[in-house]
Amino acid sequence: xxxxxxxxxxxxxxxxxxxxxxxxxxxxxxxxxxxxxxxxxxxxxxxxxxxxxxxxxxxxxxxxxxxxxxxxxxxxxxxxxxxxxxxxxxxxxxxxxxxxxxxxxxxxxxxxxxxxxxxxxxxxxxxxxxxxxxxxxxxxxxxxxxxxxxxxxxxxxxxxxxxxxxxxxxxxxxxxxxxxxxxxxxxxxxxxxxxxxxxxxxxxxxxxxxxxxxxxxxxxxxxxxxxxxxxxxxxxxxxxxxxxxxxxxxxxxxxxxxxxxxxxxxxxxxxxxxxxxxxxxxxxxxxxxxxxxxxxxxxxxxxxxxxxxxxxxxxxxxxxxxxxxxxxx
Numbered sequence: 001x002x003x004x005x006x007x008x009x010x011x012x013x014x015x016x017x018x019x020x021x022x023x024x025x026x027x028x029x030x031x032x033x034x035x036x037x038x039x040x041x042x043x044x045x046x047x048x049x050x051x052x053x054x055x056x057x058x059x060x061x062x063x064x065x066x067x068x069x070x071x072x073x074x075x076x077x078x079x080x081x082x083x084x085x086x087x088x089x090x091x092x093x094x095x096x097x098x099x100x101x102x103x104x105x106x107x108x109x110x111x112x113x114x115x116x117x118x119x120x121x122x123x124x125x126x127x128x129x130x131x132x133x134x135x136x137x138x139x140x141x142x143x144x145x146x147x148x149x150x151x152x153x154x155x156x157x158x159x160x161x162x163x164x165x166x167x168x169x170x171x172x173x174x175x176x177x178x179x180x181x182x183x184x185x186x187x188x189x190x191x192x193x194x195x196x197x198x199x200x201x202x203x204x205x206x207x208x209x210x211x212x213x214x215x216x217x218x219x220x221x222x223x224x225x226x227x228x229x230x231x232x233x234x235x236x237x238x239x240x241x242x243x244x245x246x247x248x249x250x251x252x253x254x255x256x257x258x259x260x261x262x263x264x265x266x267x268x269x270x271x272x273x274x275x276x277x278x279x280x281x282x283x284x285x286x287x288x289x290x291x292x293x294x295x296x297x298x299x300x301x302x303x304x305x306x307x308x309x310x311x312x313x314x315x316x317x318x319x320x321x322x323x324x325x326x327x328x329x
Contacts, residue, residue, distance in 0.1 A: 001289055003286075004060075005076045007078035018279045025282070028057070032059050072096060076282075081103055085111075092121045098124070098126070103181065103310070104127045124285070139251075141194065151245045159226040161183070173207075186238075188309050192306055203314075226238075246263045284297060
């Protein structure tokens with residue numbers, strides 16, 4: 001499979017680096033507008049500043065250049081969020097498979113446009129919700145799906161950092177959706193993957209922070225909190241605590257690997273493997289393209305629902321803790 005990465009900011013360089021390690025996939029082109037900075041951008045992930053060798057890889061100034069190239073099978077869109085919808089629709093209508101970085105788009109209407117284009121073209125559209133492939137989150141996903149620890153009693157999801165010092169567009173809510181939308185969409189998507197859409201939500205916070213409760217109509221307590229509200233020196237942090245009838249699974253990037261605390265007193269390290277999550281995500285996309293299978297592990301409908309639900313949380317935050325029914329998202 002021949003892939004073109006569109007955009008070479010923080011996520012673009014992360015994806016390009018990962019594509020170069022995936023067997024059977026060829027990074028065949030980079031789309032880099034002439035005005036875009038070509039230096040390796042700063043970011044908040046380990047290894048993000050590693051040198052990126054693009055020698056021998058054609059660099060194109062416009063997306064249309066790769067859409068017109070019949071040798072390109074798919075595009076990986078790592079653009080500002082406000083550009084996702086139109087770029088994805090154009091690529092799908094050109095017959096390309098599309099991987100697009102999260103969030104899928106800024107609103108549900110644009111998500112619908114993207115999905116309609118994918119169905120009409122008969123091409124794969126997948127959104128890069130990398131937490132679904134993150135090793136430390138896989139024990140939580142497995143415990144819920146297998147029922148090995150019994151009923152889930154509560155789930156707390158946390159994600160926070162200072163406002164990004166890269167990608168000036170991120171600070172513009174009209175382009176990125178803002179800190180809460182861009183960051184916590186990971187955790188909203190994970191809730192959708194594990195539990196589906198909630199019946200109601202409540203939230204408090206400010207422009208760059210949100211603390212939310214998601215109500216699923218049973219005794220399970222689900223909370224999501226975080227945002228871009230920390231001091232500049234504060235490191236990126238994410239984690240979860242999931243309490244089941246038969247034990248607790250917990251993870252934090254603050255030096256605490258995923259662990260399982262069983263109800264019988266045993267403690268064991270819970271590992272989802274050492275594979276890089278971005279490589280796992282892109283490998284899955286490539287395999288779906290090669291096999292012609294749908295991306296059931298990361299469905300576009302779920303990604304659209306994550307956008308709608310995150311917007312609903314922003315509405316609830318404005319109501320300062322009032323419980324808001326979700327209805328049809």
